Every structure is written in structure tokens, then in C-alpha cells.
Amino acid sequence: MSTFDPTDRPRGRLGIKEIARRAGVAPMTVSRTLSDPAKVSPETRARVMAVIEQAGFIRNELASSMRSGRRIVGTMVPPLINSGIAEQVQGMTDACQASGYQLLLVQGDFTPEAEEEAIRALLGWQPAGLILQAFVQSPAARRRLAAGPAPVVEISEVRGREPIDMAVGVSNFETAHAMTSHLLAKGYRRIGFVSTPVHGNDRLRQRRIGYRQALRDAGHHYPVPLEIEVPITPAGGAEAVRRLSAMDAALDVIFCSSDTLAIGAVQECHRRGWPIPERLAIAGYGDVDLAAQLFPTLTTLRVDRYAMGRRAVEQLLRRLRGEADVPAVETLGFEIVERQSA
Amino acid sequence: MSTFDPTDRPRGRLGIKEIARRAGVAPMTVSRTLSDPAKVSPETRARVMAVIEQAGFIRNELASSMRSGRRIVGTMVPPLINSGIAEQVQGMTDACQASGYQLLLVQGDFTPEAEEEAIRALLGWQPAGLILQAFVQSPAARRRLAAGPAPVVEISEVRGREPIDMAVGVSNFETAHAMTSHLLAKGYRRIGFVSTPVHGNDRLRQRRIGYRQALRDAGHHYPVPLEIEVPITPAGGAEAVRRLSAMDAALDVIFCSSDTLAIGAVQECHRRGWPIPERLAIAGYGDVDLAAQLFPTLTTLRVDRYAMGRRAVEQLLRRLRGEADVPAVETLGFEIVERQSA
DNA sequence: CTGTTAGCGCATTCAT
DNA sequence: ATGAATGCGCTAACAG
Numbered sequence: 001m002s003t004f005d006p007t008d009r010p011r012g013r014l015g016i017k018e019i020a021r022r023a024g025v026a027p028m029t030v031s032r033t034l035s036d037p038a039k040v041s042p043e044t045r046a047r048v049m050a051v052i053e054q055a056g057f058i059r060n061e062l063a064s065s066m067r068s069g070r071r072i073v074g075t076m077v078p079p080l081i082n083s084g085i086a087e088q089v090q091g092m093t094d095a096c097q098a099s100g101y102q103l104l105l106v107q108g109d110f111t112p113e114a115e116e117e118a119i120r121a122l123l124g125w126q127p128a129g130l131i132l133q134a135f136v137q138s139p140a141a142r143r144r145l146a147a148g149p150a151p152v153v154e155i156s157e158v159r160g161r162e163p164i165d166m167a168v169g170v171s172n173f174e175t176a177h178a179m180t181s182h183l184l185a186k187g188y189r190r191i192g193f194v195s196t197p198v199h200g201n202d203r204l205r206q207r208r209i210g211y212r213q214a215l216r217d218a219g220h221h222y223p224v225p226l227e228i229e230v231p232i233t234p235a236g237g238a239e240a241v242r243r244l245s246a247m248d249a250a251l252d253v254i255f256c257s258s259d260t261l262a263i264g265a266v267q268e269c270h271r272r273g274w275p276i277p278e279r280l281a282i283a284g285y286g287d288v289d290l291a292a293q294l295f296p297t298l299t300t301l302r303v304d305r306y307a308m309g310r311r312a313v314e315q316l317l318r319r320l321r322g323e324a325d326v327p328a329v330e331t332l333g334f335e336i337v338e339r340q341s342a
Numbered sequence: 343m344s345t346f347d348p349t350d351r352p353r354g355r356l357g358i359k360e361i362a363r364r365a366g367v368a369p370m371t372v373s374r375t376l377s378d379p380a381k382v383s384p385e386t387r388a389r390v391m392a393v394i395e396q397a398g399f400i401r402n403e404l405a406s407s408m409r410s411g412r413r414i415v416g417t418m419v420p421p422l423i424n425s426g427i428a429e430q431v432q433g434m435t436d437a438c439q440a441s442g443y444q445l446l447l448v449q450g451d452f453t454p455e456a457e458e459e460a461i462r463a464l465l466g467w468q469p470a471g472l473i474l475q476a477f478v479q480s481p482a483a484r485r486r487l488a489a490g491p492a493p494v495v496e497i498s499e500v501r502g503r504e505p506i507d508m509a510v511g512v513s514n515f516e517t518a519h520a521m522t523s524h525l526l527a528k529g530y531r532r533i534g535f536v537s538t539p540v541h542g543n544d545r546l547r548q549r550r551i552g553y554r555q556a557l558r559d560a561g562h563h564y565p566v567p568l569e570i571e572v573p574i575t576p577a578g579g580a581e582a583v584r585r586l587s588a589m590d591a592a593l594d595v596i597f598c599s600s601d602t603l604a605i606g607a608v609q610e611c612h613r614r615g616w617p618i619p620e621r622l623a624i625a626g627y628g629d630v631d632l633a634a635q636l637f638p639t640l641t642t643l644r645v646d647r648y649a650m651g652r653r654a655v656e657q658l659l660r661r662l663r664g665e666a667d668v669p670a671v672e673t674l675g676f677e678i679v680e681r682q683s684a
Numbered sequence: 685c686t687g688t689t690a691g692c693g694c695a696t697t698c699a700t
Numbered sequence: 701a702t703g704a705a706t707g708c709g710c711t712a713a714c715a716g
Contacts, residue, residue, distance in 0.1 A: 015709055026687045030713055041685060056486055061466040062404050063709035080432050081631070086422035093449040104414075105447045107395035107435040121444060124403040164693045234635035263632065270612075272638035273452055290425070290605065295612035341636065357693055368703045373695060383701060408708050539696035 005052050014057055023051040025178065034059055035068070061102075065126065070150075073313065074122035076106045077133040078117070081186075082232060083260045083286050084305040085133065087157065090310025092131060100319060112137045112200075118259045123148065129316035131155060131309075136164065137204045152317040153312040157202045158331050166319070168312045168330045170303055172203045176210030177217075178300050179283060180257060182336050184218050187240065188253040188281060191215070194240035195257035196232040207285070237264025241272075245280065253281035253342055259288045259300055265274065266294060266341065281342035296340035305332050348581040356399055365393040374503060376401055377410070403444075407468065412492075415655065416446045418457070419475040423632050424574060425602045427475065430497065434473060435650025443470065454479045455540075458614035465490065471658035473497060473651075478506065482627045493661040495654040499544045500673045508661070510672045512645055512655045514545045517676045518552030519559075521597060521625060521643050524678050526560050530595040530623060533557070536582035536607075537599035538574040549599050549627070568593065572603065578608025583614075587622065595623035595684055601630045601642055608636060608683065622684035638682035645676050 020027040025044060031049040033040050040048070051057075065071055073096055080086050087107070096103045105124055106118045116138045122130060129151045136142050136154070145152050145164050152165040159171040183191055193211045198204040205267070208227065215221070228243050230236030237256060245251050256262035262284030269276050276282060276296050284291060287302035311330060318326045362369040367386060373381050374424050375390040382390070393399075407413055415438055422428050431447070437474060438445045446467055448460045458480040464472060465486070471493045478496070487494050487506050494507040501513040525533055535553045540546040550569065558562070570585050572578030579598060587593050598604035604626030611618050618624060618638050626633060629644035660668045 013709085016711095017709080027709090028688080028711075029686060032686085035711080039685075044685080056489075058462055058466050060408075060468060060709055062408050062468050063692090064711075066402075066404050066408070066694095066709085067711040068692095069588060080422060080428035086428045089447075090422050090449060095449060097448065097450065097460070097463075102467065105431075105435060105445050106439065107432065108439065118439070121439075124400050126404050147398075181440040185408055200352065236630045238635055260631075264635050266427050267632075267635050289602075290576045290609075293580055293606050293609050295609040355693085358695095359693080369693090370703060371701090373693095377695080379701075386701080402693055405708090406695075408693085408710095411694040426691075535713085 014055060015061065016057075017049050019048065019055060019057050022055070022324070023048045035064075052241050070106050070126050070128035071101055072125050072127045073129055073131060073316065074104045074106070074125060074127035074150075075102045075131040075133070076110075076118050076122065078107070079109055080107060083288050084303070087305040088133065088309040091306040092313050093309075093310075095310045095313035099313075101313075101317075110134055116141045121143065121222045123150070128320055129153070131312045131316065132164075135200065137200060151316055153315050155308055155312050157206050158329050159206060161202060163328060166315055166326070166328050166330075168315060168332065169203075169310055170334050172206035173213070175212040175301055175303065176207035176255075176257075178210075178334070179216045179285070179336060180211045180249050181213035181218070182338075183253055183255065183281075183283060183342060184214065184220075186342070188342070189220070189249055190222070190226065190251045190253070192226040192228075192240070192244035192248070192251050192254040193257070194228050194230055194237070194244065194254060194261055196236065196261075197229045204257055211255060222248070224248065228239075232258065232260060234260060234267065236266030237261035237266075238268035238271075241265050241268040241280070251280065253277070253283060255285075257264070257285050258283040258327050259286040259291055259298065262298055262300065262341075263290060263294060266296075266298070277342050283342040287337055291337070292339070294341070299339045299342035300337050301334055304332065308332060349671050356397060357402065358399075361390065361393055361397060361399050364397065365390045377406075400496070406635035412470035412471045413443055414446050414467050415443045415471050415473060415658065416448070416459050416467060416492075417473040417475070418448045418452075418464065420449070421451055422449060425600050425629050426645075428650035429647040430475065433648040433653075434655050435651075437652045437655035437659075441641050441655075443655075443659075452476055458483045461487065465492070470662055471495070473654045474506075474656065479540065479542060482570070493656050493658055497650055497654050499548050500644060500671050503544060503546060503635070508657055508668070508670050508672070510650055510657060510674065511545075512674050512676050514548035515552040517627070517643055517645065518549035518597075518599075519556045520551045520552075520676070521678060522556035524559070524680075525595055525597060525623075525625060525684060526556065526562075528684070530684070531562070532564070532568065532587035532590055532593045532661070533598040534570075534582070534586035534590070534593050535599070536570050536572055536596060536603055537588065538578065538603070539571045546599055553597060559660060564590070566590065574600065576601060576602060576606030576609065579608075580610035580613075581606075583607050583610040583622070593622065595619070597625045597627075599627050601626040601628040601633055601640065603639040604640055604642065604683075605632060605636060608638075608640070619682070625684040629679055633679070634681070636683070641681045642679050643676055643683035644679050646674065650674060 016030045020030045079307040131153045133155045154167045231240045277308045284300035287300045358372045362372045380615045399413045473495045475497045496509045500511045626642035633640040
């Protein structure tokens with residue numbers, strides 16, 4: 001398969017040593033040419049680079065990382081199809097690629113045990129740092145992470161909980177409180193709340209608490225709590241319309257904890273011929289691309305997930321560069337995007 | 343007076359050597375306990391495992407991989423927010439985690455140069471195999487991959503092009519041909535085609551060719567080709583409705599090369615008060631979650647992207663296990679899902 | 685600016 | 701069943 005050029009008959013594996021031999025320098029000079037070119041004379045550098053190019057040599061990062069700096073960022077995230085997570089991962093990869101790090105990805109719907117296992121696996125690769133999106137539930141894992149040398153950024157709820165190390169995120173309490181208050185200010189009185197299962201998900205829990213608090217702050221009390229949990233799919237949103245409207249005939253708006261649900265809810269209203277927002281209003285969370293294009297356009301809460309991903313990596317890098325005063329918790333802003341649906 | 347105490351502060355780094363010291367065995371025994379427990383006596387194994395647990399030791403995979411098998415699967419994919427890619431990556435991570443591999447992710451909208459750079463970066467980590475979704479354009483990169491020791495699976499178009507090594511995917515020509523023929527069979531006569539820019543994207547190109555061929559096969563010829571390119575967003579789908587309906591007043595259906603576009607197109611129809619499919623029908627590609635929940639439900643072409651991701655990893659593993667007759671090209675099926683929109 | 689020495693943490697190989 | 705020696709490919713630290 002490989003084409004052989006008589007001039008580069010490899011003696012042994014194609015390593016830094018072989019390149020050195022061909023260029024007539026010491027291995028160390030090749031190493032320096034790669035990692036600190038300024039310390040090599042221009043002529044030598046050119047000669048070495050030429051040989052590298054010609055041979056198609058690629059440095060073994062495994063070996064390199066063992067002796068010098070770590071160049072892997074490990075990350076654990078919930079399922080990517082969840083709205084927002086993909087954008088966040090995109091922010092992370094972009095930031096990593098820009099600074100020469102590689103992203104090692106673990107992803108899934110983890111039980112506490114699986115989560116612990118996943119973190120263990122990541123740590124084995126000696127990451128320069130970790131970015132964790134799923135709430136780390138296992139105390140053992142939290143302890144291990146805190147004790148380890150790798151900085152950790154949790155992309156998560158920034159309220160109340162003590163981060164393992166650093167955190168980037170929004171106050172989900174605040175965002176949900178703001179949206180609920182906004183809906184109340186617009187005159188809605190019976191506000192339903194639908195989320196995917198909050199169990200083990202701090203962010204969702206905080207959103208629900210924010211919703212409840214806003215109702216209380218405004219002096220509202222519902223005889224039956226208008227809160228339900230559904231699967232994280234558009235069908236879940238449709239289900240929410242069915243169940244919540246059955247729970248309270250006076251229901252006038254549903255606050256969905258994600259745009260995915262909101263979009264599904266909107267479709268169900270169309271199906272029933274319910275005008276939005278007149279018969280039932282819908283509010284989302286996340287501001288995905290589709291929100292602005294939906295019919296009717298979706299009132300939602302915008303959180304910049306891409307920026308979250310980027311910031312998480314940047315925070316990690318600042319810590320790795322040894323910068324002083326890297327804030328432990330970075331709170332990002334949010335914005336209520338008022339459109340037609342509520 | 344050093345009494346044996348496993349809770350000892352580590353002397354030196356916490357490595358296999360330190361574990362060995364605490365357990366009173368040789369480092370090699372610890373290594374074996376981890377990678378080939380059967381070769382260690384039950385008592386010794388238990389003792390070593392206890393120390394490992396107790397100390398929270400995690401093997402250095404970097405060092406391990408240098409000496410023995412590679413445990414990284416590298417992957418390069420287009421932006422995750424593209425419909426389908428996220429599911430595919432999910433399939434890959436699930437399959438990797440199940441077999442003890444880790445996924446190193448590179449992601450983005452690559453120019454040929456950036457693509458070459460990204461592949462280079464992946465190869466540096468000595469991956470056991472590579473899964474590439476973006477079409478590898480650079481001949482240099484293709485040559486390098488072909489020459490390297492790592493098996494490569496391209497998730498891509500399976501028609502016409504010679505894979506670097508192996509391929510998993512569908513015939514985009516066939517899928518698009520089938521959908522177009524289906525629309526013709528249903529009586530539509532003026533079929534518009536919208537895709538995101540095909541430049542450098544073999545899959546999209548094949549879809550367009552399939553569309554054209556189906557029209558030709560049915561004896562259709564449009565004075566002005568009803569083909570346009572738009573950005574890969576719901577707004578792009580809306581744009582398609584505007585532009586295509588302006589190009590041909592008799593347009594009766596739009597075949598969108600992705601569900602994202604189709605969903606945007608449907609919203610634009612609602613905005614115009616155009617009944618779907620009576621005034622204008624819409625067909626998509628991909629069958630995302632929302633397709634079945636949309637109002638009206640979306641006629642689309644289902645391709646199991648999650649399975650594609652899984653299969654890609656499985657094919658890699660089979661090759662790595664040295665199985666004979668691993669097929670070079672694995673063609674997955676597809677299905678036209680007829681719903682209300684067309 | 686360049687080379688030499690030593691060793692990162694583990695597993696292969698060969699001993700016992 | 702266990703251990704000792706050796707080296708994977710690279711680079712920090714220290715010459716020259």
C-alpha cells in the first residue's frame with residue numbers, strides 16, 4: 001500500500017530519531033523544531049521541516065504528552081440530541097482546536113455509576129483539564145476530581161451548589177424566574193410548567209424552583225400544581241399540551257423547559273386548531289435556530305450555549321497558563337426573546 | 343519505623359510501581375491484574391485490587407497505549423448542529439464506550455487545508471482507527487491515511503467513489519432518486535430541489551444527481567432548473583419557498599435535502615397561509631424526531647444515522663480484531679416515510 | 685544554537 | 701504464578 005521512495009528507506013519506525021538521522025541532526029533538534037522553533041537556527045529548521053514534510057512524519061502525541069504538557073481536554077456531556085448540547089460541544093471543539101488541544105468526548109445518559117466510570121476513563125488519559133456538563137453526582141467522583149491535578153469546569157447551574165473547581169453557566173433559577181415573571185406581567189394567569197425528568201438534573205430542578213418562586217412572589221397559588229415531566233422529544237411537548245390542558249381548563253400558557261418541547265407543543269396546538277397565543281400561549285427555553293422561524297415565532301429565553309462551551313475551555317486554559325484570579329464561577333447572561341407565541 | 347499502611351501518602355507519583363510497593367508485589371503483577379486478571383492468582387488479584395481501589399489509582403492510558411494496543415478512535419465530523427450528525431456521534435460514542443475505546447473528536451466546517459490539519463492532529467494520537475464523516479478532499483491526506491496502519495471508515499456516499507479503506511453509508515443517489523420518483527408517482531409535476539451548498543459535499547451532490555436522474559427517467563424537463571442552494575438553517579428552508587415559488591408559478595412540491603430545511607419551509611407556508619400539501623407540498627430528508635410531530639407531519643426519507651455511527655465503529659473493531667472478510671463498503675437501507683406534507 | 689543523558693509509566697519478553 | 705530487565709517515542713535538564 002505505501003509507496004516507497006528510494007530516498008526515504010525507513011530504518012526502523014518513522015520517529016523523531018529517523019527524521020534526525022535523515023536531516024543529519026540530533027533527535028532533540030527535531031523535537032525543538034516542532035515545539036519551540038525559535039530555538040533552532042533558521043537553516044536547521046528549514047532542513048528539518050523539509051525532511052518532516054517529505055517523510056510525512058507526525059509526532060507521537062502520546063509519547064510527547066508523557067514527558068511534557070498534557071494536550072487533551074476531556075469532556076462528559078448528556079446526549080447530544082438534547083437541544084443546546086451540540087452547540088456547546090461545538091464551542092468546546094472550536095476553542096480546543098484553536099489552542100492545540102484535543103477533545104476527548106464521553107457522552108450519554110449516565111447513571112451515577114456509569115458517570116463515575118466515564119470520569120475514570122477520561123482521567124486515565126491524563127487530561128490537561130476536564131469539562132463536565134452532566135451534574136457529577138457521585139461524591140467519590142467529586143472527591144477524586146477535586147484531589148486530582150486537572151482543573152475542572154462544570155457547565156451547570158451556578159446557583160447554590162459549590163463547584164468542584166470552577167463553573168460556567170447561568171442561574172437556571174433566575175432565568176426561569178424571569179420568564180415566569182415575564183409571562184405574569186403579560187397577563188397570563190394559569191402558567192403550566194413542563195420539563196424533562198428533573199431527577200439528577202440540577203439545572204432543571206433550579207428552573208422549576210424559579211418558576212414556583214415567581215408564582216409565589218406574585219401571590220399565585222394553584223390548587224393543583226401545573227407541573228409535569230415528559231420525555232425530551234417534540235412528542236413530549238405535544239403530550240404536555242394534552243395533559244396540562246386536561247388538568248386545568250383555564251390554562252393560558254405553558255412554559256417549556258426546552259425549545260424542543262415548546263416546538264412540539266406548538267405543533268399540537270396547530271393540530272387542535274388552537275390559535276397561539278390566543279387560545280394557548282407557549283414559551284420555550286434555549287432559543288434554537290428554529291425558534292425564530294417557527295410559525296408563530298417562538299417566545300423563548302436565550303442562553304448562548306456555544307459561548308458556554310467556549311468559555312469553559314477558555315477558563316480551563318487560563319488556569320493552565322497559571323493566570324491569577326481566574327474566577328471560580330462565571331455567570332453568563334440571558335435574554336428573554338419576546339416573539340409571537342407568548 | 344515504617345509500618346505498612348495502604349493509606350500512606352504516595353511516595354513519588356501514584357503509579358503502578360507505587361501500587362506494587364503497597365501491595366507487596368512487583369509492578370508487573372499490578373499490570374497483569376489490570377489487563378489480564380486471569381494470569382494472576384485470585385488472592386494476589388484481590389489484594390492488588392483492594393490497594394488500587396483504596397488508593398484511587400487510575401492507570402495511565404498514555405503510557406499503556408505506547409506499549410500495547412491503541413485505545414483511541416479518532417473522528418472528524420461536520421458541525422454537530424447539522425441534523426443527523428449529533429445522532430451519528432451518539433452512535434459512535436455508545437459503541438466506543440461499550441468496547442473500551444475513547445472517542446477523540448474533531449469537528450467543524452473544514453476547508454481542505456484545515457481538514458488535512460485536523461487529520462494530522464488525530465493521527466498524532468496513534469488512534470486504533472479513524473471515522474471520517476466529512477468527505478476527505480485532500481489527496482495528500484487520503485494518501486497518508488491509506489498508507490497508515492489505522493483502519494479508516496468513511497461515513498459517506500457509498501456510490502461511485504473509492505473509499506480510502508472502508509465505508510458505511512447510503513447511496514444518496516438512490517435515496518434522492520427514490521424520493522423524487524415517489525413524488526412523481528403521487529402526481530407532483532413541478533418538483534423543486536433545495537440543498538445546502540454542494541461544493542465539496544459528495545453526499546449532497548449525489549442527492550442532486552439522483553433528483554435530476556429521476557426527473558429524466560420520467561421524461562420531465564424543466565425550462566429553468568428548479569434547484570437552489572441555501573444555508574443549512576430553518577431560515578434557509580423559508581428562503582427556498584420564496585425563491586423557488588418565484589421561479590415557477592406552477593411549483594407544486596419542494597424536495598428538501600434535509601429535514602431542517604423542510605421544517606423551515608413548512609413554517610414559511612404557514613406564514614403565507616398556504617395549505618400543505620394542497621398549495622405546496624414539502625418533502626424532507628433524514629426523519630428527525632420533529633418530523634413525525636410537525637403540523638402537518640412531514641413526509642421524509644429515513645436514514646438511521648445513529649446506526650451509521652454504531653456500524654462505523656463496529657466495522658473498525660472487526661477489522662482490528664483481525665476478522666476476515668470485513669466488507670469494504672456497507673450500504674445501509676432507507677425508507678420513504680409518507681406522511682401528510684407530500 | 686545544538687547535542688547528550690536520563691527517564692516519563694507502562695507492558696513485552698524472558699527468566700524463575 | 702510472579703519477577704527483572706528493557707525499551708516504546710519523546711523531551712527536561714543540563715552540558716558544550
